[in-house]
Amino acid sequence: MEVTREALDDFRVRQLKARDMLRGDLEGEELERYVEQSVLTTTLDKAVKWARGNSFFPLTFGLACCAIEMMAIVGARMDIARFGWEAFRASPRQADLIILSGRVSIKMAPVIRRIYDQMLDPKWAISMGACCSSMGVFNNYALVPADKFMPIDVHVPGCPPRPEALMHGVLRLRDKVMGNESAGWRDRYAAYGTEEILGETSGESAAINVYQPGDTAGA
Amino acid sequence: MPDATGLELTAQELREAVPDSILDTEFHRGRAALVADPGKTHAVLERLRANGYTFLASLHGVDYYPEEPRLGVIYELLDMERVDRISVKARLATSEARIKSVVDIWVGANHPEREVYDMFGVVFEDHPDLRRILMPEDYEGYPQRRDFPVGGEPVLFTFNEEQSYGKWQ
Amino acid sequence: MAVSDGTTPPQDQLSDYRRREQSITISHEASQGDERHELLTLNIGPHHPATHGVLRLLATLEGEVVRDIMPIIGYVHTGIEKTAEDKSYWKVIPVVERMDYLAYYFNAMAFCGAVETLMGVDVPPRAQYLRVIHLELNRIMSHLVWLGTSALDLGAVSMFWYCFRERETILDLFEMSSGQRMHTRYIQVGGVFEDIPTGFAARLRAFLKEMPVRADQYADLLEKNQIVVERLRGTGIVDQPTLLELGVTGPLLRATGNPWDLRKAQPYSSYDHFDFRIPVGAVGDNYDRFRVRHAEMYESVKIIEQALEGLPEGPFITPDRKIALPPRHELATSMEALIHHFKLVTEGFRVPPGEAYYPLESPRGELGCFVRSDGSAKPARVHMRDPSFHNLQALAPMVRDGYIADLIATLAMLDPILGGIDR
Numbered sequence: 001m002e003v004t005r006e007a008l009d010d011f012r013v014r015q016l017k018a019r020d021m022l023r024g025d026l027e028g029e030e031l032e033r034y035v036e037q038s039v040l041t042t043t044l045d046k047a048v049k050w051a052r053g054n055s056f057f058p059l060t061f062g063l064a065c066c067a068i069e070m071m072a073i074v075g076a077r078m079d080i081a082r083f084g085w086e087a088f089r090a091s092p093r094q095a096d097l098i099i100l101s102g103r104v105s106i107k108m109a110p111v112i113r114r115i116y117d118q119m120l121d122p123k124w125a126i127s128m129g130a131c132c133s134s135m136g137v138f139n140n141y142a143l144v145p146a147d148k149f150m151p152i153d154v155h156v157p158g159c160p161p162r163p164e165a166l167m168h169g170v171l172r173l174r175d176k177v178m179g180n181e182s183a184g185w186r187d188r189y190a191a192y193g194t195e196e197i198l199g200e201t202s203g204e205s206a207a208i209n210v211y212q213p214g215d216t217a218g219a
Numbered sequence: 220m221p222d223a224t225g226l227e228l229t230a231q232e233l234r235e236a237v238p239d240s241i242l243d244t245e246f247h248r249g250r251a252a253l254v255a256d257p258g259k260t261h262a263v264l265e266r267l268r269a270n271g272y273t274f275l276a277s278l279h280g281v282d283y284y285p286e287e288p289r290l291g292v293i294y295e296l297l298d299m300e301r302v303d304r305i306s307v308k309a310r311l312a313t314s315e316a317r318i319k320s321v322v323d324i325w326v327g328a329n330h331p332e333r334e335v336y337d338m339f340g341v342v343f344e345d346h347p348d349l350r351r352i353l354m355p356e357d358y359e360g361y362p363q364r365r366d367f368p369v370g371g372e373p374v375l376f377t378f379n380e381e382q383s384y385g386k387w388q
Numbered sequence: 389m390a391v392s393d394g395t396t397p398p399q400d401q402l403s404d405y406r407r408r409e410q411s412i413t414i415s416h417e418a419s420q421g422d423e424r425h426e427l428l429t430l431n432i433g434p435h436h437p438a439t440h441g442v443l444r445l446l447a448t449l450e451g452e453v454v455r456d457i458m459p460i461i462g463y464v465h466t467g468i469e470k471t472a473e474d475k476s477y478w479k480v481i482p483v484v485e486r487m488d489y490l491a492y493y494f495n496a497m498a499f500c501g502a503v504e505t506l507m508g509v510d511v512p513p514r515a516q517y518l519r520v521i522h523l524e525l526n527r528i529m530s531h532l533v534w535l536g537t538s539a540l541d542l543g544a545v546s547m548f549w550y551c552f553r554e555r556e557t558i559l560d561l562f563e564m565s566s567g568q569r570m571h572t573r574y575i576q577v578g579g580v581f582e583d584i585p586t587g588f589a590a591r592l593r594a595f596l597k598e599m600p601v602r603a604d605q606y607a608d609l610l611e612k613n614q615i616v617v618e619r620l621r622g623t624g625i626v627d628q629p630t631l632l633e634l635g636v637t638g639p640l641l642r643a644t645g646n647p648w649d650l651r652k653a654q655p656y657s658s659y660d661h662f663d664f665r666i667p668v669g670a671v672g673d674n675y676d677r678f679r680v681r682h683a684e685m686y687e688s689v690k691i692i693e694q695a696l697e698g699l700p701e702g703p704f705i706t707p708d709r710k711i712a713l714p715p716r717h718e719l720a721t722s723m724e725a726l727i728h729h730f731k732l733v734t735e736g737f738r739v740p741p742g743e744a745y746y747p748l749e750s751p752r753g754e755l756g757c758f759v760r761s762d763g764s765a766k767p768a769r770v771h772m773r774d775p776s777f778h779n780l781q782a783l784a785p786m787v788r789d790g791y792i793a794d795l796i797a798t799l800a801m802l803d804p805i806l807g808g809i810d811r
Binding site for chain 2: 461462465469470473505508612630632633634636653744745747754756758769777780810811
């Protein structure tokens with residue numbers, strides 16, 4: 001149902017490889033690799049990702065006001081069980097998604113890091129709300145943005161984000177896990193070419209909306 | 220709230236009972252406040268409690284920077300029988316920010332006094348367990364003093380984007 | 389970490405984490421008689437499904453019996469009061485709303501009430517009635533969330549969905565009147581942000597007809613339920629003088645029989661125009677707290693009905709242009725309105741110097757806002773006397789000598805909101 005979009009040149013390369021194979025021009029190692037890629041591994045990989053994306057076990061981790069909206073998403077109106085995510089686990093050992101819902105104070109940050117470390121791979125993190133994504137309404141001494149101490153996959157803006165907004169974030173994460181990352185608004189508005197690609201700088205992005213290859217481009 | 224005359228009568232009675240305790244009275248927009256000497260605040264509160272103000276509604280600190288004495292501890296008292304409120308204010312200088320704790324009068328003053336200590340640095344003598352309550356135990360500084368910076372992360376625009384902390388990898 | 393005979397193990401055997409917590413004194417007294425029992429210190433939280441937020445409890449246990457408990461807070465301390473000193477009065481309202489995050493109208497009302505006292509502003513009667521309607525709706529919503537999560541703690545999982553279904557209806561009403569579900573900034577200094585739209589009254593009436601029916605259904609499910617009664621009746625009892633010493637107000641105090649309610653004792657915002665009763669309990673155990681909060685929902689419905697019927701005509705915010713924004717259509721015609729708008733938005737209104745403490749009755753007790761102004765456009769000190777902060781001190785006497793299961797039930801019935809506790 002999602003429109004999958006792989007990068008254009010990848011498609012072109014595959015097209016050429018397919019043409020070569022049909023012509024009988026691919027041989028040896030190249031041929032083996034082509035067969036591997038297209039037949040089994042891709043399918044198994046995709047199946048595993050599909051299973052993962054549809055059966056997240058979120059951690060019951062409510063910090064502040066966003067937690068109430070997270071509870072609302074569990075409620076009957078915006079039902080997260082539609083996507084198979086209703087099994088909120090209390091123990092981090094059993095969970096694979098941590099939804100940081102609320103403001104992260106400096107006293108809580110090491111606790112969250114410990115909990116995140118206790119989760120088993122593969123694990124994801126959604127930073128829900130403005131307070132943990134950036135500093136939110138309160139830009140002061142007591143808060144830490146979550147990006148400073150743990151890797152976050154999806155940031156959901158809002159204060160607090162409506163359950164629909166969190167649902168959107170949840171679906172984006174699901175897309176990311178299933179390998180169907182879309183380029184977000186750049187896709188919808190065909191705005192390719194507006195990304196700022198910082199060559200080979202370190203992972204630290206200097207500006208907020210910088211597209212690093214292999215990254216959900218800040219959408 | 221006692222009206223202005225009631226406040227003056229209370230202040231007078233307290234001055235007689237505990238000499239040199241009430242430095243000033245303030246009556247502003249229906250709120251009655253007594254400014255008490257920090258050394259005698261405990262005795263003043265005991266007397267007020269005996270007079271009927273049995274409920275300690277709030278205990279909090281204020282930083283009156285740049286006026287001296289700089290720190291203030293305010294006690295909001297409530298008389299449930301007569302539905303009356305009165306405030307007692309104790310002004311302290313930063314150099315001698317010590318005041319006697321009222322935990323022996325009201326047990327519920329424990330956490331609020333710890334919060335005033337945490338945020339303003341006022342030491343409450345005879346407090347059973349004076350340590351930081353909201354900030355981490357080893358935090359340095361008293362955040363809610365007016366000269367403590369608000370802190371936070373810089374808001375990023377294109378001119379200062381180097382200050383970004385990046386993403387945790 | 390087992391601690392026997394009241395001695396602590398040698399320092400090098402303690403973990404790093406435990407050594408950092410050494411400053412916390414824990415009672416090492418043995419229980420009754422000469423028998424020495426092993427005391428176990430158990431750390432509950434800050435991340436725990438039953439702590440209603442990030443509350444950390446250091447429980448000293450003897451078997452399953454709780455001998456002492458020490459709450460450690462500060463895990464969601466946001467420095468809201470410090471941030472509020474940095475912003476103009478209008479901009480403090482959204483910041484302060486996020487303290488007690490289930491009673492956001494109450495936070496805004498306390499702050500606006502304090503500022504209005506300092507400025508001597510008269511709130512028009514229509515605004516007062518609209519405020520009452522929204523405050524009582526917020527009270528019902530807060531009690532619904534409390535009921536849903538508490539029942540979830542006790543094991544009645546389906547109550548969570550029922551209560552949140554009602555909560556969604558209320559949030560729809562909030563969204564109709566202000567555009568936001570939570571933290572609505574609806575209550576402003578001098579009145580409310582906007583008048584209620586058409587259709588709000590009809591929707592509200594439909595909700596008011598449905599709410600008592602639903603509350604009856606919740607009562608049928610829980611009130612005489614064997615499990616609920618056995619877990620809540622007789623547990624967590626503290627007598628009234630102790631609660632008054634601790635500074636506890638609200639449903640916890642009313643459960644012991646003291647009918648202290650600021651809506652009746654020191655009425656604000658035309659609460660004295662409405663006829664409602666105060667539910668009180670008898671014994672002060674968890675069951676009474678549960679019944680008191682449940683009954684308050686019916687009373688709130690009554691208040692809203694009366695406020696809706698008697699809603700007076702008039703402005704919804706004070707006509708004083710130096711405090712409230714002029715209506716948009718005036719900006720096109722009146723130069724003064726434009727100047728007022730400009731001044732209010734850029735600098736904000738100035739408040740004459742003074743201090744004010746404005747108490748009101750929030751779903752958890754007395755919520756008071758202390759505002760000190762020094763004559764400028766920014767407050768010099770904003771402090772919220774949060775009810776949960778003071779109520780939390782009552783937890784220790786409530787759970788002493790009870791089981792851990794009673795601790796969980798008591799914590800649920802205490803209704804702590806960590807946003808208010810930590811601010």
